Amino acid sequence: MRIGIMSAMNEEIQSLIDSVESPKVKTLGNRKYYHGKLWNHETVLVFSRWGKVASASTAATLILKYNVDLILFTGVAGAIDKSLNIGDIVVGDHFYQHDMDARPFFEKFEIPLIGSSFFSSNKEVNIKLKAAAESFLASNEISNEIKTKFDIKAPKVIIGTIASGDKFVSSTAESNAIKTALPKVMCVEMEGAAVAQVCSEYEIPYGIIRTISDSANHTADIDFLLFTKEIANKYSIGIIKNFLTL
Numbered sequence: 666m667r668i669g670i671m672s673a674m675n676e677e678i679q680s681l682i683d684s685v686e687s688p689k690v691k692t693l694g695n696r697k698y699y700h701g702k703l704w705n706h707e708t709v710l711v712f713s714r715w716g717k718v719a720s721a722s723t724a725a726t727l728i729l730k731y732n733v734d735l736i737l738f739t740g741v742a743g744a745i746d747k748s749l750n751i752g753d754i755v756v757g758d759h760f761y762q763h764d765m766d767a768r769p770f771f772e773k774f775e776i777p778l779i780g781s782s783f784f785s786s787n788k789e790v791n792i793k794l795k796a797a798a799e800s801f802l803a804s805n806e807i808s809n810e811i812k813t814k815f816d817i818k819a820p821k822v823i824i825g826t827i828a829s830g831d832k833f834v835s836s837t838a839e840s841n842a843i844k845t846a847l848p849k850v851m852c853v854e855m856e857g858a859a860v861a862q863v864c865s866e867y868e869i870p871y872g873i874i875r876t877i878s879d880s881a882n883h884t885a886d887i888d889f890l891l892f893t894k895e896i897a898n899k900y901s902i903g904i905i906k907n908f909l910t911l
């Protein structure tokens with residue numbers, strides 16, 4: 666079993682990359698792939714860069730060049746549903762591309778020639794990711810200082826719908842428009858649904874887990890920068906380590 670692990674930012678994956686035992690490093694298509702053992706599992710780690718194209722090409726490379734059997738994506742997202750707070754965790758089960766609109770040829774959000782407007786991730790992987798994230802939250806690895814700074818009170822893990830698009834969502838008007846058009850969406854990011862499409866088309870199981878870094882509103886840029894700088898890596902390594910070891 667070989668597991669591909671990817672994130673859109675260094676701030677979300679560097680501490681995991683640093684934990685790979687004597688990795689074989691290879692550069693392909695402007696990405697660095699780290700192939701080696703991570704807590705006794707054969708893994709290939711990569712920082713994919715932002716957006717749907719960057720993450721899709723990286724996922725395809727993991728599948729075609731490294732023959733991974735599973736892809737895990739870890740990173741941050743902006744909250745779209747009002748019930749979510751900074752520090753909560755979303756395991757994605759359905760993935761929409763909120764910027765897909767090929768009307769009048771296809772319905773709004775429908776992925777042309779796929780016959781659907783969303784992709785579904787692997788149920789067993791999601792249950793395991795949720796347990797890994799819950800155990801991370803229960804482990805007190807997030808300091809009180811960080812909890813106070815980000816107003817993290819009783820963080821929770823949910824399984825739910827994620828929307829992806831090539832847009833950093835930073836206004837209530839944009840968030841409300843996504844929620845109105847796709848009411849089940851819990852959070853927004855820029856890669857998950859692209860990775861979901863590639864994995865679905867190659868029939869490779871995948872799991873995508875996102876920590877809420879901001880509320881996709883007028884303070885999203887500041888909240889996002891601070892969260893990714895200070896704590897995103899801690900969430901990623903905590904969750905993925907639990908996934909691989911529990």
Ligand code: ADE
Binds near residue numbers: 741832834835854889
């Ligand atoms: N990732 C984290 N926060 C985001 C936001 N507000 N919009 C898009 N992607 C994000």
